[in-house]
Amino acid sequence: MTFVQLIDCKTSRFDEMNRLLDTWAEQTRGKRTATHSVIGQDRSDASHLVEIVEFPSYEEAMRNSRLPETARIFREMVSLCEEAPTFTDLDVVRDEQLNAAAVRRFFETLPGEGEPPPLDGLLTEDHHHHDPADAQEVIGMDAMRRELRVWRDGFDFAFTVEDQICEGDRVCTRWSWNGRHRGEFLGIAATGRKVAMTGTTVFRCAEDGKIAESWWQYDRLGLMAQLGALDELET
Incomplete structure (x- = not known):
């Protein structure tokens, strides 16, 4: 079953976060299991960002999270946020x-x-x-x-x-x-x-x-x- 994770965070350093995500994508080329990723910016609060990441299954998402590059980039991403990011895990039931x-x-x-x-x-x-x-x-x-x-x-x-x-x-x-x-x-x-x-x-x-x-x-x-x-x- 397709799995989607929502990552909700607040940061005023989006340009730095964007470069960080580019670095992660380059370092995990051929290894990451995400099939699609979208980042949305709140129209009423430019510091509020939501990343939507799609995986073939929950198991594939967990395999992706265990990559050493993912753990390292996540720590750096948290340092750019004004508060700890929140995660919502979703099984896709209709698409x-x-x-x-x-x-x-x-x-x-x-x-x-x-x-x-x-x-x-x-x-x-x-x-x-x-x-x-x-x-x-x-x-x-x-x-x-x-x-x-x-x-x-x-x-x-x-x-x-x-x-x-x-x-x-x-x-x-x-x-x-x-x-x-x-x-x-x-x-x-x-x-x-x-x-x-x-x-x-x-x-x-x-x-x-x-x-x-x-x-x-x-x-x-x-x-x-x-x-x-x-x-x-x-x-």
């Missing part, structure tokens, strides 16, 4: 951008060869996959991995995310897909053909940011035509 990022990671994870990678960091255990081309409902992590294996065995492919719209727990994604038919797919032997299609998927995300449900719409008929599966029907 629409977090949902969008999870969906993007999902599309990046799908391509590859052989056995699909673990999806437990992206999908809920009871993930419900809706595809009008499937005769049976696909429910659960294992079922989703079997579904993905069919595509990975049949194609070298990649997705491109074209558009995303987020609202509440839903992420609507318009995507394009390009691949090469290198293996058997739905009874069609490998043709070596380059193929492409477009589609739109609506995802429902759980409170922890994992994808709980997905509804897929894509040009499967067009894909089958590109593979030559409709040639006999046209003659």
Whole structure:
């Protein structure tokens, strides 16, 4: 679960603190675990600053705090403050951008060869996959991995995310897909053909940011035509 820490302090020496934070960023390059940091200045009190730091999880935040550079910089930061900073630790329970990022990671994870990678960091255990081309409902992590294996065995492919719209727990994604038919797919032997299609998927995300449900719409008929599966029907 994403974790956010708020650091509230008062100082009239912001320029010095800013340089101190630049030093910390340089010294911890490649080691720090924070994914995003923002500093806000109170409009009614220029000495009042709030830093918002985001981490992938509480555990990663604790690992970051144990860096020797973090401890040293913190002591120097306290010396620049008029009073001791206060900390607020927050678990993120809703973030629409977090949902969008999870969906993007999902599309990046799908391509590859052989056995699909673990999806437990992206999908809920009871993930419900809706595809009008499937005769049976696909429910659960294992079922989703079997579904993905069919595509990975049949194609070298990649997705491109074209558009995303987020609202509440839903992420609507318009995507394009390009691949090469290198293996058997739905009874069609490998043709070596380059193929492409477009589609739109609506995802429902759980409170922890994992994808709980997905509804897929894509040009499967067009894909089958590109593979030559409709040639006999046209003659």
